[in-house]
Amino acid sequence: MEKYAIIGGKPLMGEVEIGGAKNAALPILAAGVMTDDIVVIENVPDVRDTNVLMEAMESIGVKTEKISRHTVRMDSSKITECIIDSDYMKRIRASYYMIGALLGKYKHAEVPLPGGCNIGVRAIDQHIKGFRALGARVEIKNGNIIADATELRGTHIFLDKVSVGATINIMMAATMAVGKTTIENVAKEPHVVDLANFLNSMGANIKGAGTDVIRIKGVEKLHGTEYAIIPDQIEAGTYMVAAAATKGDVLVKNVIPKHLECITAKLLEIGCSVIEYDDSVRVQGNGILTNTQIKTLPYPGFPTDMQPQMTVALGIAAGTSIVTESIFDNRFKYVDELISMGASMKVEGNTAIITGVEKYTGANITAPDLRAGAALVIAALAAEGESTIDDIKYIERGYEDFDSKLRALGGNIERYASEDELRRARLKLVQ
Numbered sequence: 233m234e235k236y237a238i239i240g241g242k243p244l245m246g247e248v249e250i251g252g253a254k255n256a257a258l259p260i261l262a263a264g265v266m267t268d269d270i271v272v273i274e275n276v277p278d279v280r281d282t283n284v285l286m287e288a289m290e291s292i293g294v295k296t297e298k299i300s301r302h303t304v305r306m307d308s309s310k311i312t313e314c315i316i317d318s319d320y321m322k323r324i325r326a327s328y329y330m331i332g333a334l335l336g337k338y339k340h341a342e343v344p345l346p347g348g349c350n351i352g353v354r355a356i357d358q359h360i361k362g363f364r365a366l367g368a369r370v371e372i373k374n375g376n377i378i379a380d381a382t383e384l385r386g387t388h389i390f391l392d393k394v395s396v397g398a399t400i401n402i403m404m405a406a407t408m409a410v411g412k413t414t415i416e417n418v419a420k421e422p423h424v425v426d427l428a429n430f431l432n433s434m435g436a437n438i439k440g441a442g443t444d445v446i447r448i449k450g451v452e453k454l455h456g457t458e459y460a461i462i463p464d465q466i467e468a469g470t471y472m473v474a475a476a477a478t479k480g481d482v483l484v485k486n487v488i489p490k491h492l493e494c495i496t497a498k499l500l501e502i503g504c505s506v507i508e509y510d511d512s513v514r515v516q517g518n519g520i521l522t523n524t525q526i527k528t529l530p531y532p533g534f535p536t537d538m539q540p541q542m543t544v545a546l547g548i549a550a551g552t553s554i555v556t557e558s559i560f561d562n563r564f565k566y567v568d569e570l571i572s573m574g575a576s577m578k579v580e581g582n583t584a585i586i587t588g589v590e591k592y593t594g595a596n597i598t599a600p601d602l603r604a605g606a607a608l609v610i611a612a613l614a615a616e617g618e619s620t621i622d623d624i625k626y627i628e629r630g631y632e633d634f635d636s637k638l639r640a641l642g643g644n645i646e647r648y649a650s651e652d653e654l655r656r657a658r659l660k661l662v663q
């Protein structure tokens with residue numbers, strides 16, 4: 233029952249350090265099982281999703297050791313089985329990356345079927361299509377995906393839909409297939425490129441990641457490596473928008489500004505000042521924010537994982553803004569919470585129509601999912617008065633030290649787990 237208590241209205245000021253990308257760390261950890269040698273991965277964010285995936289890997293015999301908070305040493309030489317328990321899938325959807333990794337190396341994987349989730353249907357037909365094209369037999373039995381092959385063979389695959397997960401899973405499986413694989417219409421997200429770089433550092437032969445077509449020459453064996461994960465584009469974007477919405481001035485450090493270009497462009501459009509340095513960006517939320525239109529798209533388009541945060545900023549921007557969600561079918565659940573904070577918004581299908589209000593007011597709200605939860609925290613920090621945010625377990629899936637990083641920027645936020653702790657947290661909040 234962990235919650236945040238927040239008193240808003242104070243501009244965020246100062247510097248924040250961004251961690252490694254969660255969505256790169258998950259497939260990279262999974263791909264680490266594809267060698268019997270030692271793999272050392274640096275810049276792994278210490279968040280629930282990565283920690284649960286490591287538990288899932290331990291359960292099949294992988295030895296994972298945290299050499300430091302963000303450095304993981306993996307030894308997969310004694311894997312005992314290729315079956316992931318359904319408990320892990322319930323806790324972390326991305327454990328389905330174990331299918332591509334285990335099928336690639338051991339030609340067998342049994343992983344529970346991921347169901348829908350809070351942001352809508354999340355089909356995996358393209359993953360299955362890719363595995364089958366590589367020669368695997370794939371069946372769904374008792375809620376599990378069972379993939380099996382005597383040998384995987386390189387082939388030509390055209391994805392019907394741009395999917396990050398399918399691109400990653402098929403790329404992993406094809407890495408150790410016999411011959412050449414071409415995957416067309418792939419996702420180009422920075423974490424797809426990061427996984428390809430990681431696999432190449434283990435001896436894979438993957439070209440074209442970051443473009444529409446990935447070409448893979450299968451190799452027989454992968455070797456150990458030491459690799460550092462890229463900075464988290466979405467964590468960075470979240471702090472950028474938090475600076476904008478609270479009319480603050482924040483230097484977001486340890487980022488790749490190129491990965492943030494579409495977020496930067498929208499913040500400039502709504503009247504913020506954004507200055508790019510080599511590996512940091514400074515965002516100042518000057519004066520009144522103004523309206524804009526946003527449509528979420530696969531990279532390099534505006535990321536769906538930044539949609540709720542930007543909607544929060546647009547809710548207090550002058551004029552009418554339109555936000556269209558084109559990736560997921562149920563990603564506006566948080567709008568009702570914002571309305572309880574005084575927002576003027578309505579959702580029609582996959583579009584939110586937002587009439588900017590002067591300010592939000594504090595309320596007791598609940599995080600519906602990871603990114604929407606972070607967005608509601610931003611709303612509460614910008615709001616007048618006190619808010620509490622329930623179900624922060626979702627936020628903690630993907631943001632390391634969210635409350636303490638925000639506190640370091642002057643945010644009036646405390647985390648508590650009981651009514652007693654809330655009373656103590658209230659005393660700490662600057663009234």
Ligand code: UD1
Binds near residue numbers: 258358397398419
């Ligand atoms: C990943 C990210 C998630 C992000 C999303 C889109 C991770 C762990 N998660 O999710 O944070 O919001 O990319 O950038 O990296 N689809 C199909 N068939 C498939 C696969 C997907 O129809 O086989 C559909 C999905 O239902 C969805 C869309 O394609 O509507 C995009 O999904 P996808 O890119 O696969 O997202 P994930 O990899 O699940």
